[in-house]
Amino acid sequence: MSVATQDHVDLSAFIAGVKRRNPGQDEFVQAVQEVAEDIFDFIQDKEQYHEYQILRRIAEPDRVVSFRVCWEDDNGAIRVQRGWRVQNNNSIGPYKGGIRFHPSVTESVLKFLAFEQTFKNSLTGLPMGGGKGGANFNPKGKSDHEVMRFCQSFMTELYRHVGADIDVPAGDIGVGAREIGYMFGQYKRITNQFTGVLTGKGLEFGGSLIRTEATGYGAVYFLQSMLENVGDGVVGKTAVISGSGNVATHAAEKIVQLGGKVLTFSDSDGFIYDPAGIDQAKINWVKAHKTKRRGRIEEYVKEFTGSEYHAGQRPWGVKCDLALPCATQNELDGKDAETLVKNGCIAVSEGANMPTTLAGVHVFKNAKILYAPGKAANAGGVSVSGLEMSQNSARISWKEEQLQALLIDIMHGIHASCVEYGGAAGTKHIDYVRGANIAGFKKVADAMLAYGVV
Numbered sequence: 001m002s003v004a005t006q007d008h009v010d011l012s013a014f015i016a017g018v019k020r021r022n023p024g025q026d027e028f029v030q031a032v033q034e035v036a037e038d039i040f041d042f043i044q045d046k047e048q049y050h051e052y053q054i055l056r057r058i059a060e061p062d063r064v065v066s067f068r069v070c071w072e073d074d075n076g077a078i079r080v081q082r083g084w085r086v087q088n089n090n091s092i093g094p095y096k097g098g099i100r101f102h103p104s105v106t107e108s109v110l111k112f113l114a115f116e117q118t119f120k121n122s123l124t125g126l127p128m129g130g131g132k133g134g135a136n137f138n139p140k141g142k143s144d145h146e147v148m149r150f151c152q153s154f155m156t157e158l159y160r161h162v163g164a165d166i167d168v169p170a171g172d173i174g175v176g177a178r179e180i181g182y183m184f185g186q187y188k189r190i191t192n193q194f195t196g197v198l199t200g201k202g203l204e205f206g207g208s209l210i211r212t213e214a215t216g217y218g219a220v221y222f223l224q225s226m227l228e229n230v231g232d233g234v235v236g237k238t239a240v241i242s243g244s245g246n247v248a249t250h251a252a253e254k255i256v257q258l259g260g261k262v263l264t265f266s267d268s269d270g271f272i273y274d275p276a277g278i279d280q281a282k283i284n285w286v287k288a289h290k291t292k293r294r295g296r297i298e299e300y301v302k303e304f305t306g307s308e309y310h311a312g313q314r315p316w317g318v319k320c321d322l323a324l325p326c327a328t329q330n331e332l333d334g335k336d337a338e339t340l341v342k343n344g345c346i347a348v349s350e351g352a353n354m355p356t357t358l359a360g361v362h363v364f365k366n367a368k369i370l371y372a373p374g375k376a377a378n379a380g381g382v383s384v385s386g387l388e389m390s391q392n393s394a395r396i397s398w399k400e401e402q403l404q405a406l407l408i409d410i411m412h413g414i415h416a417s418c419v420e421y422g423g424a425a426g427t428k429h430i431d432y433v434r435g436a437n438i439a440g441f442k443k444v445a446d447a448m449l450a451y452g453v454v
Contacts (some may be wrong), residue, residue, distance in 0.1 A: 025108035095131030098172030119440030196392025216250025218380015326351030334359030
């Protein structure tokens with residue numbers, strides 16, 4: 001095969017091509033560029049990757065399915081949303097990735113998430129490809145019956161494109177146990193099959209223990225590994241956390257268990273700062289407040305005296321040792337990153353998907369602080385989802401102790417892969433972004449080479 005194209009020679013030309021093929025899809029282009037910046041160096045002397053245009057092929061989803069979702073609200077009005085499933089790459093296993101219900105969902109957001117998921121799943125060592133789906137539906141303020149009708153309508157189309165050995169969705173923002181249950185029920189009703197087509201299910205019908213905790217816990221396990229690698233630890237450290245949902249609260253829980261002190265939580269309206277520290281009792285209050293009552297985080301200050309609420313702001317100005325962005329994409333920009341570094345932050349572990357802008361990533365990398373990108377740090381959730389798939393296939397259920405040990409082992413394995421590919425001669429510093437990108441890419445790329453041009 002002739003090497004006719006030379007996109008690999010010039011990063012800017014490659015990114016220009018991605019922009020040209022994906023107009024207006026800024027989040028997707030950002031995700032591709034963040035990976036390409038490291039991969040280009042790695043593949044410079046590896047001709048097969050150039051010849052078979054591996055990076056360009058990974059950056060072009062296998063397929064993007066878009067569909068209409070019609071449902072009826074409690075007032076009898078017909079509502080119309082748009083749904084998607086992006087199947088990015090299945091070279092190492094069935095497509096695997098969450099479903100997100102949120103007004104901000106677009107094709108670009110889902111393509112970036114599916115692209116990131118491809119590398120994240122590769123890093124786990126489990127046989128899972130990368131995919132992502134969702135709809136521009138907002139479950140907030142909707143009744144259970146409205147959410148049920150939407151989920152059933154969504155699955156009535158989606159069921160054609162998924163399956164235990166094809167594509168296995170899970171939850172994400174706006175999609176928890178309730179939504180997974182409604183979608184699984186509709187899938188089972190339509191297909192007359194009880195298979196592991198979704199993960200994040202209830203324990204009563206094939207779910208896995210510790211799935212709820214896994215993403216937040218995993219982000220802290222990775223953070224702990226980074227600190228231990230330089231002879232340090234979480235004990236006595238202060239931590240700033242964004243978000244107040246499942247990932248944020250469980251990350252906070254694990255920080256407290258390891259002897260750290262959590263100072264903040266946030267939501268889309270602002271953040272709370274508790275100088276006394278957010279202990280387990282306070283974390284439990286936030287969990288109940290956000291999940292059962294679906295309240296706003298500002299109400300925390302009415303419950304716990306001495307705390308502060310900062311409306312319309314993000315928590316990155318609070319002085320801390322550790323930062324864990326656990327809310328959403330691009331919530332931490334270059335100025336925020338500069339503030340964290342200036343205030344003495346020594347480590348950042350991303351619990352959300354691509355929460356740091358490219359400018360912020362460059363600040364952290366240039367400052368040489370410990371910085372774990374989401375594709376490595378927040379892989380705990382999809383790891384336990386992969387373990388749920390294994391349990392479903394074998395018709396068994398593993399004990400919590402087994403799953404906790406497997407999660408810790410997987411996160412330590414991801415850390416080891418990042419160290420292997422993120423180190424540089426003559427320095428002890430580990431570039432975890434580079435390490436995660438190269439380690440995740442190599443496994444997928446080598447599988448693609450084995451298949452030829454397909």
